[in-house]
Amino acid sequence: MKAFVMKEIGRVGFADKPVPRPGPGDAVVRTTRALICTSDSHTVSGGIGPRENLTLGHEAVGIVHEVGSEVRIFRPGDRVLVGAVTPDWGDPASQNGHPSQSGAPLGGFKFANSKDGVFAEYFHVNEADANMAKIPDGVSDEAAVYCADMLSTGFMGAEKGNIPIGGTVAVLAQGPVGLMATAGARLRGAGLVIGVESVPRRQKLARTYGADVIVDFTKEDVIGRIMELTDNQGVDTAIEALGADATFQTAIKITKPGGTVSNTGYFGEGEFVRIPRVEWGVGMAEKTIATGLCPGGRLRLDRLLRVVAAGRVDPTHLTTHQFAFDDMERAFEVLDKKLDDVVKPLIVF
Template identity: 70%
Template sequence: MKAFVMRKIGEVGFLDKPIPKPGPLDAVIRTTAALICTSDVHTLHGAIGPRQDLTLGHEAVGVVQEVGILVKEFRPGERVLAGAITPDWSDRAAQAGHSSQSGGALGGWKFSNVKDGVFAEYFHVNDADGNLAHIPDGVSDEKAVYCADMMSTGFMGAENADLPIGGTVAVFALGPVGLMAVAGARLRGAGLVIGVDSVPKRLELAKHYGADIVVDMSRDDPVARILEITGGEGVDGAIEAVGMDTAFQNAVRVTKPGGTISNAGYHGSGEFVHIPRDAWGLGMAEKTIRTGLCPGGRLRMERLLRVLQSGRLDPTQLTTHCFPFEEIERAFEIMAKKLDGVLKPLISF
């Protein structure tokens, strides 16, 4: 099969690899659609260290090609979604309610980290009964693939912000994760959703997905503006959706005492993330900081697919570019350099 790989830090290319074989609990999927993520670019540039000929990618859907002898829920020929995070569900961390951390910190993150990813004509999924979901009739591959990561991570940001119905929330950075956090906050019943970014198209999409007010940080100080909007009170929850120290600090600054800072961003550079001491109430303002890695698992994927099936959300507004698999190297370059207003490139197989 043909696979798109990280040959070494900073270098990609195509490589012929054997079609994987499933273990007793596993499955092999024939890829039909995939998305490129900014974290794929971080991986290529060394965020998780050197890798040699590692197949990239972690967001994909496809058709079951083969299953292991102990797989009960899936059969060859079925359309399926694979979560970007594929936990080992028998692990102690998973049993304790932290499935994304199975096997250690971030241990549920296997694709294009500790095993080959999904940018190939076929890919392997561990623990298939726990990590695959059937795609309902009427939900296209182009929609379903967003459940693998963007919807799951963005919704996690809103869930971890502990938003009360009618509550207030600020979302810092309106890339794909931030936009899905906006949508998730609206779905959870937030009464005031504020989106922060500087890119006009992203600010426009934030309104489309449910932001009541957008703050252009190239024109306004986002902290001052959010405090002005909320009458100096701050928000019940702030979502950091980019992985930048300044955005995290601003999230702390605009969160009211007793509120929650939800970190959904991938902090791939720098030695430390800083907490502004005064805004944190010198450590005593009862501001909760919650972190998380994209939740995976069949139940999670089924719930997200139900949101699509019911028509409550259409994530394909994030798809700015489409490429056949043969042109994925160009798509990767566009994503890495943030060219042509890119948000998410869709790859078809």
């Protein structure tokens, strides 16, 4: 079968690989739709170290092709969503309430990391009964595929942010995860959602997904503006959706004492992420810093699909580009180089 791989650090392309086979609890899925993620770019640029012919991608939906002998919920032909994170559910980290950390730190993130990813005609799913969900009839493949990572991670940012009904929230950066964090803040009942973003297309999407106010850091003093919008109190919750030291510092500064900084960003650079000491209340202002990695699991996926099926959030506004799988190299370049005002490129198999 055809697979789109990282041939080595800095180089991608197609490779021919055998169709995978399932172990007793596993499934193999024939891919129908996939999304490219900026973390695919990080991987190719060496973010997780050298790899040779590793199939890329972790966001996909498809049709079940084959299941192992112990799989009870799924059968060939089922239209399924697969989580970007596919935990080992019996692992102590999972038993501890942190399945995305099963096996190792970030160990639930297997696709295009500890095993081949989903940018292939077929891909393998471990613990299939626990890590896939059937897609309801009213939900399109395109809408469903956003639940694999974008909705799950973005909403997690809101959930871990401990937002009270009527609370104030700032979402720092309105990329795809930030936009879904914005939608997530609205889903949790925030009374004021501030989106920080400078790119007009993303500002517009932020409004679509529920931002009440946009703060453009190229034109305004972000901290001053947010303090003004919150009667000088700071926000209940700041969601970091970029993964940059400067943004993280801003998040600490704009959060009220007793509030929460919720991180969804991948910090790819530097030895340290720095907490501004004084604004952190010299370690005593009760500003909690929470982090997470995309939650997976059938229960989670079913809930996200229910949100989409009920029309609460329509993620397909994120699709700015569409490519056939054969045009994967071009698609990858568009996202990698942030060409043409891209948000998310959808890949059609």
